[in-house]
Amino acid sequence: MSKLIPPDKAYKNSNFLNSPDARTIRILSEYYEPKARFSKNKIVDTVVFFGSARIISRTEAMKLINIAKKEKASSKKKNFDKAVKLLKMSKYYEEAVELSKEITTWSKSLKQEKNRFIVCSGGGPGIMEAANKGAKFAGGHSIGLNISIPYEQFVNKYVDPELAFEFHYFFMRKLWFIYLAKALVVFPGGFGTMDEMMEVLTLIQTKKVTKKVKVILYGESYWKEILNFDALIEHGTISKSDMKLFDFADSVEEAFEKITSYFKKYYLNNKNKKSR
Numbered sequence: 001m002s003k004l005i006p007p008d009k010a011y012k013n014s015n016f017l018n019s020p021d022a023r024t025i026r027i028l029s030e031y032y033e034p035k036a037r038f039s040k041n042k043i044v045d046t047v048v049f050f051g052s053a054r055i056i057s058r059t060e061a062m063k064l065i066n067i068a069k070k071e072k073a074s075s076k077k078k079n080f081d082k083a084v085k086l087l088k089m090s091k092y093y094e095e096a097v098e099l100s101k102e103i104t105t106w107s108k109s110l111k112q113e114k115n116r117f118i119v120c121s122g123g124g125p126g127i128m129e130a131a132n133k134g135a136k137f138a139g140g141h142s143i144g145l146n147i148s149i150p151y152e153q154f155v156n157k158y159v160d161p162e163l164a165f166e167f168h169y170f171f172m173r174k175l176w177f178i179y180l181a182k183a184l185v186v187f188p189g190g191f192g193t194m195d196e197m198m199e200v201l202t203l204i205q206t207k208k209v210t211k212k213v214k215v216i217l218y219g220e221s222y223w224k225e226i227l228n229f230d231a232l233i234e235h236g237t238i239s240k241s242d243m244k245l246f247d248f249a250d251s252v253e254e255a256f257e258k259i260t261s262y263f264k265k266y267y268l269n270n271k272n273k274k275s276r
Contacts, residue, residue, distance in 0.1 A: 030172035034145075034165050038180065041162060042113075045267075046120040046143060046180040047103055047259065049096060050196050051127025051187030051218075058094055061087035092187050092219060093130045098252045099185065099218075100134025106260055108140055110268070115141055117182060117263060122146065122173075123155050123164060127187045132158035145173050174199060182267060183214040183259045185249075188222045201245050214262040216255055220248040 016022055064083035071079060100119045107117040119135035121128035123144025135142040136158040144159030147167050155164050167173040177184075178200055186197045197217075203209040217223045232238045249255035 027169060027172060030167055030169055031175070034176055037162065037165075041141070042115050043118055043141070043143070043163075043180065044114045044116050045182045046118050048177050048181045048184045049100065049119065049121045049127060049131035049187065050184065050189060050193050051092065051096065051130075052189035052193060053122075053124050053126035053128065054190070055089050055093050055126045055130075055188065056086055057130070058087065058090040061090045089188065093127065095218070095252050096127050096130035096187055097134040097137070099255055100131045101138045102134075102252060102256045103259065104135045104138035104140035106256075108138070118143055120145065120177070120180070123159050125154070125156060127189065129156040129158060132156055145176055147173050178203065178209060178213075181213055182211075182263065183216070185216045185218055185255060185259070186223075187218045204245050205242060212262070212266040214259055215246040216249050216258060217246055218249050218255060220250055223248070
């Protein structure tokens with residue numbers, strides 16, 4: 001008689017693990033696997049950078065302008081105008097790099113046993129890349145919470161390999177954005193950035209998040225053009241006091257000062273250590 005081949009154990013059965021019946025297992029995996037890696041790397045808390053994947057560096061924008069100048073007249077104006085817009089927005093990329101670098105240099109100077117206030121992004125291109133780049137340039141850790149979507153998203157080269165995560169579920173990725181965050185900096189962005197920002201503000205507003213979190217909207221003129229906060233107050237859909245849930249900043253120096261002062265007050269003061 002031929003020897004019977006034993007069936008796969010349930011936790012090795014890939015057909016089952018990828019089936020609808022195992023969805024809860026996959027969800028739990030996206031909680032416990034990152035948790036284990038954060039613990040292994042002694043990550044205590046983070047500074048999260050949100051922002052558009054479509055904002056590029058000044059160098060890349062200048063390349064597009066030079067390419068457009070050489071094109072035929074039929075497409076030159078359209079591509080040139082687009083490149084000029086990208087060049088204008090590239091200031092946010094450069095400032096995200098610098099802010100991340102400054103925060104990382106400052107956090108390293110604290111010389112604590114565990115890793116505090118580590119820069120974290122969505123792990124992709126644009127502002128996310130800029131944040132990870134700044135942290136890497138400062139010689140610090142760099143976290144990327146990537147999401148599997150059809151376009152725009154790939155893990156940028158500045159994320160630490162051991163701190164690069166690939167999520168399937170948006171809500172589990174969002175959990176890890178806020179779970180360790182002590183500050184969030186929201187650079188100009190589109191649907192994804194606004195979705196993340198609004199969810200964070202809702203969680204703080206409804207006190208589902210009770211810890212102290214500094215939320216900064218970077219680029220006041222951009223955000224006040226995109227979102228009419230005064231109209232929301234006027235129509236009674238938010239309270240005037242809700243504007244205290246976040247702050248604005250228009251320069252690296254201003255954002256850095258507001259974030260580090262907040263940390264010193266609530267997380268580095270011996271009297272407030274319990275708030276961790």
